[in-house]
Each structure stands twice: as structure tokens, then as C-alpha cells.
Amino acid sequence: MEPKPRLFKRLASSGGRICSPPPGLTSAGPCCPDGSPPAPGLCCGVISASCKPLASPYPPSSSSSEAASNAVYTVLVEDPASIRRRSRRRSCEDGAGRSSPAGSKGRLQLLQKSPAHCSGKWLPAEAEPINGRPRHLSDPLVPKRLEDEAAALRLLDQAPLHHSAYIPVPRQRKLSEKAGIDEVIAAAVLTSLSTSPVVLNNPPNGFSAETNGDVWKEVPAMSSSCSSSSNNSGDWSWDPPSDLSTPSTPSPPLSTEAPASFLPSLQSELEETEATHFLFGDPIPRKRKNSTKVMFKCLWKNCGKVLSSSSGMQKHIRTIHLGRKADLDQSDGEEDFYYTELDVNVDSLTDGLSSLTPVSPTSSVPPAFPALEELQPAPGPPSFSPDISAAPHLSQPTHMAILSQSAPTSVCHIQADHAYQGCLTPIRPADIGEKRPQVPPVPAAKGHPSVPSSMPKPATGTRKPRGEAKKCRKVYGMENRNMWCTACRWKKACQRFVD
């Protein structure tokens, strides 16, 4: 994936906010709406609609991002001297900090405003060249406060518009170590800033006021919710233990493997879907009543274990259900699909916590499945976004309709099917339907240790009575065999429409 061209596209077309040296000025000076300087010698501005990419000096073989990096855009900036808007033309450097040959004539710091992705597409903090050289957060020449603000702004601009509480689940997160550190710093700053009452009362769409000074006040809200809390996607993997007792949503582990199985051709489509989820779904309450505590419930079939920390739950799932090594902290994020977050009224908590499956009326239960969100008008978290790509086949409308029709408890059915997919080995070329998330073996079928003995078990030697439920063959027909659950395809007991 090459995020940069898209970044530019969006930035250019959607009034992307940037920082640029004030006209005729190179010295630093407050010029942002609230008076805080975005960076030394830079002014805030908005890319106007009349962007005109220049011919790229690069050879034809150069990437589009390179071409984009040389584009000249008309930028509306606040002139610090006259405090009036001016139209300027600036040569843009691409967001990754690669200076274009034309970089000498313009120093733009792009503050990405892509609403769709908090995921690994954001730009490393140290990669934004200012005044001709890369500026790193650790740069001693940069005042600490500016560092923090810059980091906060970067996070802000990478956060989705309108919905600080809506968390996208990234399909892929691969952050450089440096970038990760910068994230942590920025997240810490934002966290501290997010305690402002202004933040908590922000209207979801407050961000639309691009040029309004208020937008800056909202920075903490937007980015903090994205970076340090309410993230079910795992975009922001920093999940300090101290955070676990706070009413934050789980911070899923880095997922760097899962995306490997995704069809490249689906990438862009999935991204759009992701963005949609981001904008319209997955609300996770940022603020919870003091009387409630966030718990994490294992959704694994017949498990239902409830833990108080996301990391604990992930470990539980990873070790107990996924059969992975406990000592491996590395996770591909798959665990995210198997637990949900519960807002539990602390008062109702009892000793038997592990056996509880409390569901508070105010609970925000993240759909264990991305596609399910579309079926839920009520705010529910991504899961994935949850990773929408985790179940590409379910994104098919017809499929969804069928599922929702024949499976009142869609989650259960999907989970079951999902579970059986764990038996899949990656992808047989002929069967696109195989492109499903790799999921652990279904506990019921394998007699997982964690499965309670109460699990109904057909007497050995006797055939399981045929169920009443329609099976994949009937539902989808032979012609849509690729839509069958794996079990059905293998002539095994159907795992999607279980009886």
C-alpha cells in the first residue's frame, strides 16, 4: 500500500490543513487561531480546492507519491502580520518527509487530515522536514512544548473526523520503533490534555470547523480518544498496565500478520469500508460513569470468561483458546475478535467474577465481528472495526442478509463459523471464499480444555441427530459453494448454522 498518494489526494481535495511559513516570513510567530505556533516559522493554512500538481521532475518511473510530493498547492494561510487570509502557492513535500527537489522553495509541514486511518499509515513524527531538515521530537533545538503540540497535532490530524469515539480497527499496523515512541509521547501529552472539560463536551462534528480556532481546543479530545483509549482496533498499541483499570477500551495488540492474507485487490475497498466504519460506527463511550467498570468478556464458545483487563483477556484467548504460547507477547490481534468489552456496574460485581457474564444496559459491546456492525443500528463498537477484512465474505450483502435472516443470534453463528475457519489453511487459489480470518479450531469440535464439561456431547458411536437448521448447502446452494462454511465444504458438521 502506498498511502502517500492518497494522503495527498485527500489533503488536496478536502481542505487539508497544513503549516507553512508565513508569506515573506521565515521567522517563527504565532499564527494559529489560538495563537499557538504550529512550529517555528510556520503558519497554519488550508489547502484550497484549486490545487495544481506540477509536472514532476522525476523520471516517469518515479512513483505517484513522488509526483505528488512535487505538487504545488494553493494554500490559504493566516498572515501573521495582517491576520488576513492569503492565497499562496506552495510546493509540498510529501508527508513522509521526503523532500522534493522543489523543497527548497517551500517548507510545508503537512498535518495529515485523513479521517479514514489511524492505522499504520500515519506518518512518523520524525519524518516531517521543517526548514529543510528532518525534525525529530528529540531534536534539542525544538522546544519541548512545541514538540508536544506538534505531536498532538499530528495525532489529531490523523484521527478521524467527527468521531473521536469511533474507533477504526486497522488492518495493518506496522510502526517503526521510533514512530512508536513518538506515539507514546504524543499519546501521553494528549492524555493529559484530554482532561479538559472542553474536550469532554465536544460535539462530534466540532472538527468541521477547520479554520475555526475551536478546532485547536479539540485536539486533545480527538487524538486522545484515538490514541490512548477507546480503541478496539489496536491501532494504538500502547497499553500500559496502569491503564487497565481505567475505563478505557482494550488496546488490541499489534497486528502485523493478519493482513498478509488479505487480497491486495480488496485493499482499497476495504479501506473505504474501514473509513465508513470509522465515521459511522464503532462508538465507544469515552466517558463512563464511575459506577461502572470495564470488563472484558471472552466470547469464545462456552467460555464467557470475564477479566478485568484487555491484556489479560488477550492472553487468556491467546493461550487458552488459540493455543499460543503464553510467553509470546506478540499478538496478531486475532484475539480481538474473541472478546468483548462490558461496562459492568461495579456494585453488581460479585465474587464469582470469572463466571459472570454481566451485561449492563449501558454496555458498549463491541461486535465481535466487523460486518455485524452494519446490522446494528445501535452504536456498537470494529470491532473491527473490527477488522472488516477479517471477514470479507460476510461483507457481501446477500450473505449478510441471509445470515441475519436465518441467524437471529448472528454473532453466535458467525462466531461458530468463524471458529471453524481456524481449521483452514490459508487459501486455496480456486476458492475466494476461503479468504477468511484464520481462527482457532472450534472448541466444541475439538473438545478444548477450557470448554466446560457441560458441553453437550453426542454419545460415542451414535450419530448426531440431524438438525433442523438450514445448512450452508441449502442456504447458498451448490453454485455458491464458496460461501459455505468450511465445515460444510468439508462435509463436516455445519458450523455456521448450528442447531
Added chain:
DNA sequence: AGTGCCGGGAC
């Protein structure tokens, strides 16, 4: 006959 899926085999 059509379907569900067990049991076993190939890989």
C-alpha cells in the same frame, strides 16, 4: 433422492 456429516485417507 437429497442432505448432513462421520470416519478415514491423502497430503
Added chain:
DNA sequence: GTCCCGGCACT
């Protein structure tokens, strides 16, 4: 371990 399929039980 995954994946497939013969063949039996059931409708």
C-alpha cells in the same frame, strides 16, 4: 496439522 471425500444415516 489441513483438506477432501466415500459412504452411511437421516429426512
